[in-house]
Amino acid sequence: MAGRTEIVWPTPNTAFFDGKPIEAFIQPTASGIVESGLYGGVRNGGTRFHEGIDLFPLKRDRQGEPVDPVFAVMPGVVRHVSTLPGNSSYGRYIVIEHPGETPAVYTLYAHLRAIEPGLAAGTEVARGQRIATMGRSSSVIAIPKARAHLHFEIGVWLARDFQRWYDAQKFGSPNMHGIWNGLNLMGLDPLDFYRCLRAGGVADFQDYFRQMKPVVRLRIASGSRMPDFVERYPSLRTTPVQAADGVGGWEIAFNETGIPFAWTPLQAHELADYKPGEARVLAVDEALAKKWRCKSLAVKTRGQWRAGDDLDTVLQLLFGPR
Ligand SMILES: [Zn+2]
Structure with missing residues (x-):
């Protein structure tokens, strides 16, 4: 049996572990409502789903761009690195799979400013290893400097045969991300998982899925x-x-x-x-x-x-x- 899940925070901000309120780490949308940066039906009056959490940076350079490092939260294998921001609403993003966990969840890190040199599909990463720099890249919406953030997801992916489904939808644009397209990913509530783990209610992902x-x-x-x-x-x-x-x-x-x-x-x-x-x-x-x-x-x-x-x-x- 796998032991207790050991997971770090994806950014240097320690506010969550210090027990601070969500205002100390969650980046809201332009609405300014802090809950809009959480997971769930938190947008457009509850009708729009947000599949992860948005985390703001602590440090910026002279131009006001974020410089916070982004960390792999658990040991794993990089599965997808999308370097061209125009290719996805996630902007530049990285997906890591975690075969040491049961189930073998993925984590996703989006809107990145830069990806660590040498990081590619197949690279093994350690827990807490720097993988990127926080940013505001995206293909669809221009994220202003003031709202630069890391979009962070944890979840499971649906189908190896994703491409067949994608082709049948006639989206009019090619799938640039293989099975790591956001449409093939199902995120759970990352903050709820961290809270359950901290409270001791669950020891690992297996417990979390069971409840x-x-x-x-x-x-x-x-x-x-x-x-x-x-x-x-x-x-x-x-x-x-x-x-x-x-x-x-x-x-x-x-x-x-x-x-x-x-x-x-x-x-x-x-x-x-x-x-x-x-x-x-x-x-x-x-x-x-x-x-x-x-x-x-x-x-x-x-x-x-x-x-x-x-x-x-x-x-x-x-x-x-x-
Ligand atoms: Zn987000």
């Missing part, structure tokens, strides 16, 4: 082929499964932002009245779903629940087009 609350439970008759997501994150299975051992599909629990965090294999006979590929919503936590209106996970028509747009996208990425 996620199901907002939607769904069954899908996906056939015997196992989605690579469950292959890569076997700890998210609730019961061990032998490959192709009569598995006809899955019962999956999704948290409030649609992360498929608990997978139970179903025998083909348990899905006898399902059409191939059919998905049925079994249960919805309506109070939580309402609270997280930045995500459309389930919608009710004529008294029947079905997957909402955001959940449907997750299902398409996990199982292929339906």
Whole structure:
């Protein structure tokens, strides 16, 4: 078993560990509302989802640009370095995967000013190693100097076959980031994870995923082929499964932002009245779903629940087009 997760803060600001309020490290949007820099449905009156946290710099050069180093928070392997700021709304960004954790989460560092020389896909990094300099790069919005920040994410990625899904969307621009495109990434709440770890409520990511609350439970008759997501994150299975051992599909629990965090294999006979590929919503936590209106996970028509747009996208990425 893996030991307790040891994780550092991605910037030199010690405010979180000193127990200071979020104003001491969170960079708000132009709204000035500090919560807008947190994770969740924190923007546009609660309707827009922010998949990470925004952290402001402590030091700047004479031009007012940030000089704070950015650190890898855990040991890991660099998977993606995007050096051209115009290629992503993340600007210059780095993704690191952490095979020492269960599940092997990724961390993402965005809007960087500069990336440490020599850092490339495949580079192994140590916990606390400097990987970049904080900045304000982005392809879509000009982030003003005053709001330079690190966008920091922790999460899991959905599909090896991401490119097939991407091509089918007809976005009109090529995917420059392979599987490390933001659309293939699902972030959890980094600040909540740090808080739970500090409070001792969880010891590692496995604990953290186990205490996620199901907002939607769904069954899908996906056939015997196992989605690579469950292959890569076997700890998210609730019961061990032998490959192709009569598995006809899955019962999956999704948290409030649609992360498929608990997978139970179903025998083909348990899905006898399902059409191939059919998905049925079994249960919805309506109070939580309402609270997280930045995500459309389930919608009710004529008294029947079905997957909402955001959940449907997750299902398409996990199982292929339906
Ligand atoms: Zn952000």
